[in-house]
Amino acid sequence: MSKDEQDPVSIVLVHGAFVDGSGWQAVHNLLTDRGFEVLVVQHPTITLADDVAATSRVIAMASNAVVLVGHSYGGAVITEAGDDPRISSLVYLAAFVPDAGESLAALSEKPLAPGETTAPLLPPQDGFLMVDPARFSEAFAADVDPDVTRFMAAAQVPWGLEAVTTPIRRVAWRTRPVHYLVASDDRMIPPSAQRHMASRAGASVLEIASSHAIMLSHPVEVADFIEAAARSASPSA
Numbered sequence: 001m002s003k004d005e006q007d008p009v010s011i012v013l014v015h016g017a018f019v020d021g022s023g024w025q026a027v028h029n030l031l032t033d034r035g036f037e038v039l040v041v042q043h044p045t046i047t048l049a050d051d052v053a054a055t056s057r058v059i060a061m062a063s064n065a066v067v068l069v070g071h072s073y074g075g076a077v078i079t080e081a082g083d084d085p086r087i088s089s090l091v092y093l094a095a096f097v098p099d100a101g102e103s104l105a106a107l108s109e110k111p112l113a114p115g116e117t118t119a120p121l122l123p124p125q126d127g128f129l130m131v132d133p134a135r136f137s138e139a140f141a142a143d144v145d146p147d148v149t150r151f152m153a154a155a156q157v158p159w160g161l162e163a164v165t166t167p168i169r170r171v172a173w174r175t176r177p178v179h180y181l182v183a184s185d186d187r188m189i190p191p192s193a194q195r196h197m198a199s200r201a202g203a204s205v206l207e208i209a210s211s212h213a214i215m216l217s218h219p220v221e222v223a224d225f226i227e228a229a230a231r232s233a234s235p236s237a
Contacts, residue, residue, distance in 0.1 A: 009088060009230045010037040010062035014055055014081075016072025016095070017045050017159040018131055018140070019152065023071075026219035027226070034227060037063050041077075046160035048076060055081040062086065067230045068172075070095050071215060072189065073163065076104055082172030088233040090176050091226055094183035094214050097197035098168040105165045113192035128158035139187040141213035148216070178203040179229040181214065181222065188212040 011031055013024045021040040031038045039062055043054035055077055059066050065088040070078035075095025082090050096104050112118065120135040131140060136153035144152075180198035184191050184207050191207075198205045208214070208221055215222045 006231065008037075008064045009067050009233050010039060010064040011067045011069060011226060011230060012039045012041060012055070012058055012062060014041045014043070014068065014070040014074035014077050016070070016074045017129075017163070018156045020157055023213070023215055027215050027223050030219060030223035031226060034223070036227075036230065043077065044160075045073065045157055045163055047162045048080065048166040051077045051163065052080045056084065059084055059086055065233065067091060067226065067233055069093065069226055072096065072212065073104065073159070076163075076168060079168055079172055080170050082176060083170040084172075087172060087176055089229050090173055090178050091229045092178070092180045092198070092201075092203065093222060093225075094181065094186050094189055094194060094210070094212050096189065097173060097178075097180070097201050097203075098171075099200070100169065100171050101167050103165050103167045104163075106167075107193070107197075110190075110193055110196075112190050116190040116192060117187050118190075119188045124161055127161050129161065129164065130156055130158055140211065141216060142185070142187070142211045143217040144211065144213050149213075152213075173201040173203075177229075177233070179225065180205045181225050182207040183210040183212055183214045185209050186212045 021042045028038050041055045041058045043051040068078045068082050069091040071093040075092045120132040122130050133153040137149035141149045178201045180203035182194045
């Protein structure tokens with residue numbers, strides 16, 4: 001991409017629950033081809049503290065000020081990890097945007113709008129949550145190739161209850177520019193909740209008709225959204 005005399009920025013991608021960083025491949029490749037340094041966090045989704053620490057280590061590896069991107073549960077991670085002087089802006093993709101003292105468990109208890117559904121999670125087992133494999137495709141990635149979603153359902157990464165129930169302490173979106181991409185067909189995080197959290201954070205918002213797996217079903221639109229955030233960033237490092 002043409003830098004247009006703008007200071008360079010790096011992009012750090014933070015995945016959500018039940019998946020790993022491989023879901024970013026298409027977005028990573030698009031942004032890399034456009035000239036960005038793009039780093040991908042592989043965090044275990046067992047505890048929020050460990051996931052924030054893993055993200056902070058990757059931020060420290062970046063060559064430039066960072067646009068920090070989180071999908072789903074990754075929104076909670078970047079809300080904490082984004083409280084770092086190297087972060088120039090935050091990008092939330094169909095993501096949780098918790099405030100201080102809020103856990104994701106508390107956010108998930110908010111009332112639904114008409115026609116919305118809750119995520120089809122199985123009862124906790126050994127301290128972890130999983131999506132019902134029989135309903136994974138329809139809930140998580142209804143607009144993704146069925147062969148891909150069948151594998152995703154079988155290869156789920158268990159989500160630790162400690163990550164779900166730990167309240168947020170640091171709230172980076174209060175001091176950084178915020179961008180939010182709403183997935184209007186999401187059946188994991190209700191679109192009404194996404195809109196509310198984006199509005200509360202003062203985010204610039206774009207909405208597209210997508211499932212929760214927005215980076216898989218709409219990689220070009222996601223890459224465009226992240227690039228726009230990067231172009232508008234005012235690097236602080």
